[in-house]
Amino acid sequence: MKTLFFDTHQFDQDAFIAANKSFGLDIEFIASRLDDQTARLAENFEVVCSFVNDQLNDDCLRDLKNVGLKLIALRSAGFNHVDLISADKQGLMVARVPSYSPHAVAEFAIGLLLSLSRKIHHAYYRVRDLNFSLDGLVGFELNKKTVGVIGTGKIGSIVAQIMASFGCQVLTYDLHKNPDLEGHKNIHSTDLINLCAQSDIISLHLPLTPETHHLIDQDRISKMKDGVIIINTGRGALINSAALLEGLKTEKIGGAALDVYEEEEDVFFEDLSNKILQDDILARLLTFPNVLITSHQAFLTREALQAIAVTTLDSIKQFIDTGIVPPERIINSQSCAQGVSHV
Numbered sequence: 001m002k003t004l005f006f007d008t009h010q011f012d013q014d015a016f017i018a019a020n021k022s023f024g025l026d027i028e029f030i031a032s033r034l035d036d037q038t039a040r041l042a043e044n045f046e047v048v049c050s051f052v053n054d055q056l057n058d059d060c061l062r063d064l065k066n067v068g069l070k071l072i073a074l075r076s077a078g079f080n081h082v083d084l085i086s087a088d089k090q091g092l093m094v095a096r097v098p099s100y101s102p103h104a105v106a107e108f109a110i111g112l113l114l115s116l117s118r119k120i121h122h123a124y125y126r127v128r129d130l131n132f133s134l135d136g137l138v139g140f141e142l143n144k145k146t147v148g149v150i151g152t153g154k155i156g157s158i159v160a161q162i163m164a165s166f167g168c169q170v171l172t173y174d175l176h177k178n179p180d181l182e183g184h185k186n187i188h189s190t191d192l193i194n195l196c197a198q199s200d201i202i203s204l205h206l207p208l209t210p211e212t213h214h215l216i217d218q219d220r221i222s223k224m225k226d227g228v229i230i231i232n233t234g235r236g237a238l239i240n241s242a243a244l245l246e247g248l249k250t251e252k253i254g255g256a257a258l259d260v261y262e263e264e265e266d267v268f269f270e271d272l273s274n275k276i277l278q279d280d281i282l283a284r285l286l287t288f289p290n291v292l293i294t295s296h297q298a299f300l301t302r303e304a305l306q307a308i309a310v311t312t313l314d315s316i317k318q319f320i321d322t323g324i325v326p327p328e329r330i331i332n333s334q335s336c337a338q339g340v341s342h343v
């Protein structure tokens with residue numbers, strides 16, 4: 001069986017080629033995203049591997065079925081880009097990587113926060129221009145601040161513990177209490193209203209589901225502390241971008257660091273440096289001195305890429321050898337209802 005990898009970049013190819021030395025699978029890479037315009041490229045392949053900004057809608061899945069596809073292997077844990085009801089109807093098996101390196105994302109979230117709180121990104125550019133002045137670089141300390149962590153699964157629980165080790169008071173909110181955080185002196189679980197009212201800094205670590213879509217909206221922002229700092233490494237649409245923009249303009253929000261953005265599909269992962277940016281909200285966000293945006297790179301570590309490659313290739317190999325994939329990696333239309341998260 002042959003596998004076609006969509007939406008690949010050099011870093012994907014390097015990681016998969018290295019890991020495939022142990023699996024010996026027949027794999028090919030293309031740069032095109034997988035969607036209803038490109039699904040037919042999978043003709044002559046039995047497996048496709050896709051990433052987070054591909055669009056596996058009903059038309060795309062029908063085309064994949066029609067070209068004889070057997071397995072869709074997502075090289076992500078997240079699956080909000082796949083119409084799982086349609087995949088079930090087409091009889092297409094969908095596998096994912098449920099967990100790779102939560103530390104990669106947690107450490108990046110902290111990195112964004114530190115850069116924002118101490119203006120390190122501004123200082124870096126100044127010094128390169130031989131501007132060694134300190135005016136305008138006054139930051140704030142994290143020690144003794146209250147940090148709200150929304151979502152205390154694999155990533156959020158690490159963020160909570162790192163922030164507690166900085167001497168912060170950590171408030172957490174999740175549908176389910178994480179036993180790993182129980183009894184920690186500086187970490188306390190609370191409800192969302194209290195977390196928003198009390199926190200100087202709020203970091204989002206939730207999956208994107210119908211319930212969490214625009215969790216941070218104008219109303220929620222109005223109930224936050226003045227000058228609140230918002231960090232989002234979860235999914236862009238957890239935040240209503242227009243409300244975020246308004247909060248920044250009125251200075252209700254004191255800063256934002258975003259590794260994910262609501263409309264990132266059209267922008268992130270591409271070099272648009274010679275193009276005209278069409279997204280006016282993103283363009284405006286980029287003008288704020290207290291906004292730091294990265295292009296969905298929190299997962300991008302050597303360790304995470306290796307783990308993603310090994311798990312994905314292992315799923316494909318097991319499918320080829322036995323016709324099945326380990327059940328914890330399979331997702332279907334029941335997965336959301338069962339509370340499986342999107343990563």
Ligand code: NAI
Nearest residue numbers: 151152153154155174175205206207234298299341342343
């Ligand atoms: P996880 O599944 O371990 O944790 C998610 C937590 O969210 C769970 O504890 C769950 O109970 C909670 N949750 C789900 N729905 C909720 C709701 N409606 N209200 C309150 N809590 C709810 O997931 P993990 O691995 O910690 O990932 C968290 C986030 O990180 C996801 O949004 C994912 O998309 C994002 N992510 C971002 C990456 C990046 O490169 N920027 C890479 C990997 C993950």
